[in-house]
Amino acid sequence: xxxxxxxxxxxxxxxxxxxxxxxxxEDTFSGHYIHWLRQAPGQGLEWMGVIxxxxxxxIYAQKLQGRMTITRGASTSTVDMELSSLTPDDTAVxxxxxxxxxxxxxxxxxGQGTQVIVSS
Amino acid sequence: xIVLTQSPLSLAVSPGEPASISCSSNQSxxxxxxxxxxxxYLQKPGQPPHLLIYLASNRASGVPDxxxxxxxxxxxxxxxxxxxxxxxxxxxxxxxxxxxRTFGGGTTVQIK
Numbered sequence: 001x002x003x004x005x006x007x008x009x010x011x012x013x014x015x016x017x018x019x020x021x022x023x024x025x026e027d028t029f030s031g032h033y034i035h036w037l038r039q040a041p042g043q044g045l046e047w048m049g050v051i052x053x054x055x056x057x058x059i060y061a062q063k064l065q066g067r068m069t070i071t072r073g074a075s076t077s078t079v080d081m082e083l084s085s086l087t088p089d090d091t092a093v094x095x096x097x098x099x100x101x102x103x104x105x106x107x108x109x110x111g112q113g114t115q116v117i118v119s120s
Numbered sequence: 121x122i123v124l125t126q127s128p129l130s131l132a133v134s135p136g137e138p139a140s141i142s143c144s145s146n147q148s149x150x151x152x153x154x155x156x157x158x159x160x161y162l163q164k165p166g167q168p169p170h171l172l173i174y175l176a177s178n179r180a181s182g183v184p185d186x187x188x189x190x191x192x193x194x195x196x197x198x199x200x201x202x203x204x205x206x207x208x209x210x211x212x213x214x215x216x217x218x219x220x221r222t223f224g225g226g227t228t229v230q231i232k
Contacts, residue, residue: 046223
């Protein structure tokens with residue numbers, strides 16, 4: 001059973017940056033896309049962006065462009081998401097999720113979520 | 121961006137009764153003359169969402185056959201043939217036709 005494991009909860013001050021990691025239980029993310037999504041308290045789901053870990057190509061939601069960076073991590077089994085210039089509106093649970101390159105079959109695997117709190 | 125309108129906002133169903141959730145898109149989700157890029161997810165309290173249906177009508181691995189998805193182009197439906205207690209939670213539709221992926225507002229299903 002594939003698992004995506006995310007880094008732990010973070011508390012940040014406004015204006016700071018946060019980096020959240022997503023690691024697969026498999027050897028590599030090859031053949032998959034990794035999406036980042038978030039859910040503010042009591043709200044619905046918001047898609048933030050996606051990376052092709054093989055090529056490094058990324059697409060970001062327009063509202064986060066310039067503040068968000070998704071990168072391949074230190075190993076082929078890790079992807080990082082960094083969000084800068086944090087405000088209290090960025091307080092949310094952040095999720096990574098995986099889709100396949102070919103034969104689209106939905107976001108079948110999700111990380112457990114990482115709580116990020118932005119507060120002064 | 122593609123806008124998805126989901127209804128109803130909430131639903132209270134007796135065990136064993138059917139339930140139906142609708143999702144309407146402001147753009148066609150049909151792509152490559154082949155598939156409708158609509159997914160359905162269920163999020164139980166305190167958990168990440170999990171995939172129920174992909175490409176409008178394909179059940180994900182391990183999803184009970186009481187869940188079914190239908191529809192094409194701009195109008196889609198998720199049906200639960202006989203609701204069970206474990207089906208409570210918030211159901212979301214999501215379009216995978218283009219980036220940014222977008223979600224419906226969610227439908228909360230409760231047991232009567």
